[in-house]
Amino acid sequence: MKKNRIFALLASAAFCSATYGQRAGEETPLENVALEDVEVVAYRLKNISYTDSAIALGAWSNLRLLDIPYSIATLTSDMMKNLQVSSLNEVSKYMPSMQIEARGGLEVGRPQTRGFQGSVVECSRLDGMNIVSTTAYPMEQFDRFEVLNGIAGSLYGPASPAGSFCYSSKRVNTAPTNDASISYQTLGLGTYHADVSRRYFAGNDTRKSFGLRANALYADGEGFTEYSNLSRTFISGAFDAQYNSLAIETHLSRYSYKQYGYAGGFSYGKNIELPTDLDPTKIGYGQEWAGMDLRTVTANVNIKYTVGKWKITAGALSQTVDRGMLNPGISLTADDSISYTLNAASAAGRFKVFSNRVAVNGLMHTGRVAHSIVAGTSGFIWSIYSSNSSKNIPLGKAEVHTPLTFSMPQIPPPDGHYKTSKNTQQSLNIGDNITFNKHFSAMLSLSYNIIDNESYAKTGEKAGGYNGNGFCYSGSLLYKPVDNMTIYGAYSDVIQQGAVAPKGAANADEVLDPYRCKQYELGYKVAFSGVGAGVAIFDISRPFPFLDSEDNAYKLQGVQRNRGIEAYGDAVFKRLHATGGITLLNPKLKDTGIEETSGTDVVGVPKIQANLFVEYRLPALENLSVNGNVHHTGSKAANDINTLSIEEYTTFDVGLRYTTSFAKYRIVWNLQATNLLNKCYWASIFPGSINGNGSSYSAFLGSPREIKTSVRLIF
Secondary structure, three states, rough: OOOOOOEOOOOOOOOOOOOEEEOOOOOOOOHOOOOOOEEEEOOOOOOOOOOEEEEEEEOOOEEEEOOOOOOOEEEEHHHHOOOOOHHHHHHHOOOOOEEOOOOOHHHHEEEEEEEEEOOOOOEEOOOEEOOOEEEOOOHHHHEEEEOOOOOOHHHHHOOOOOEEEEEEEOOOOOOEEEEEEEEOOOOOEEEEEEEEEEEEEEEEEEEEEEEEEEEEEEEEEEOOOOOEEEEEEEEEEEEEEEEEOOOEEEEEEEEEEEEEEEEEEEEEOOOOOOOOOOOOOOOOOOOOOEEHHHHHHHHEEEEEEEEEOEEEEEEEEEEEEEEEEEEEEEOOOOOOEEEEEEEEOOOEEEEEEEEEEEEEEEEEEEEEEEEEEEEEEEEEEEEEEOOOOEEEOOOOOEEEOEOOOOOOOOOOOOOOOEEEEEEEEEEEEEEEEOOOOEEEEEEEEEEEEEEEEEEEEEOEEEEEEEEEEEEEEEEEEEEOOOOEEEEEEEEEEEEEEEEEEEOOOOOOOEOOOOOOEEEEEEEEEEEEEOOEEEEEEEEEEEEEEEOOOOOOOOOEEEEEEEEEEEEEEEEEOOOEHHHHHHHHEEEEEEEOOOOOOOOOOOOOOOOEEEEEEEEEEOOOOEEEEEEEEEEEEEOEEEEOOOOOEOOOOOEEEEEEEEEEEEEOOOEEEEEEOOOOOOOOEEEEEEOOOOOOOOEEEEEEEOOOOEEEEEEEOOO
16 A cells, blocks of 8 residues: 655644644744654545644644643544544543533533533633533534643633533535445444535635535434434534635534433432442333433634734634433432432523634744734623423332333423523633743733623522622743653633522522632653653642531532643554553542541542553555554542442443545445443442532443444545
């Protein structure tokens, strides 16, 4: 097979790259960055890279991962396509610091890193603007997905220390895109996907053009449980136009996700031990008529203008998420029985988000010191709507290992929504990426943030709220003993929106004042020809609100402090590509004022999480490659007082891919088996509130073994 040549792509995190050749602060366009060439192994399709060598960071663009003081993981559309990844939950197992906290199901869960729960809107972004995290997204929609581990408030605005989760839409390429595939999964789930784009130029002038891209998907069939059903329908359109230094990018998408018959959540008390051998495919843990109906409509536009060494970007995004949640809740009891209750319309039924950003970045010098300056604003308005009616309907009881099915009960008809809250957040951001010389650089960022929260009763009257402001800031110093090696130290201090006092508290519905989160990080990155690696040591703390047992008031009373270390690496050889990482974590609650909970491990956070992916092209068959992935998650505390825990688990995935051609078409045959040994495990457990109110906990089962086959046609 003819050998190709591409840029060296090295890791700065699991599936991150760390390259060398450009100094920090020099925002040279990516196509002008000089990198060392390495040979591409033949198992990759033409122009495919599993990792990316330049990223956007806040208002900065085209930064090298080797030159920034953050740990970042990236997964590209090419790898997601090759591994038949279709959801964020499937993506998370390739990132050794990321987890999904289910909260209603893995598809509507909150992503998190380093053991801190993510927020609904503040931590997730599409094309640089905030979106809802607790809904399903088709990974076929995105060009890549990036995770910044840890605190990022000074870059983007107030948020929890859970990290930043950034999606990038597929855009119109210079070359035509013609990509179609058919896949089949487990008991009968068929998926059909087509992705087509064209760019048109004004004569021979490449600076004047417009392009269109259409991306559509349809999936329907039985899931991994008999009598279950999964239906996915996605359609999107993108329009790009460029006129000299002005570029306009628009994107409109609609996604419908319906899942019925899958196992629901299991709730349990602080003295109930979770069984270790529940089979998620067993009929009765889910009900054929119960599940979720999610509809997400998103539209955004970005306008970019370049003047010399300066670039201006302005964007706006509108999103409406409707969440029909008909959840079959299962309660575990002390006598090894389970009690079924249908929670009809108990979750937030609708989210509306309008987000915005304006950024200016460019280069300037003060003597021999180079400054990559950024300034701008970003923010969102997030409205939450709940159903006017909500009802819990008891269904019956069964033995935990012999679950039952039930007929669909009489459910109150839908009677609309009412606005429960409006959350507004706007940040003014400035930053300076300073290069002093070839050895030393610094990155400074600051945001001034305005926060306004309002809650409403069903009558429409204001029930509570908060209005205030505060600063987020971060400072880092980077040292390069040699050009391909970076040592950095960083400190971040940010604010997070205050939690809302729960029902039943003496101050119910009161919005607490924002509180500050802090992070210390020390890191090391290195890049050689074909190999990259790094390590980060961190210490993160945030205030911890919960109910005071004496006055029943919801207030700040403790601290969550997570200390840990991340190590990661990536290697590309002639026939072999290997990448992976490990996170070791010590997640603690401190100063709670309650002896039995102070100094305990945080519920649901593993002390170790690791992943290793390897792909190898066989010498005898140049077009055939094999791959394998090992994912390990350590044991987790299952209650606040740490008297219960769930055991560690390890899953194995294997795959084969064969690439051939017919006439002018490239054909890719793919076979993947996930959770090969059919391990039964709990994928997510968490308390009734991460902030310590209540004594109930919830758990969700992980996916069983699944077989996925596909054929892809590229022409």
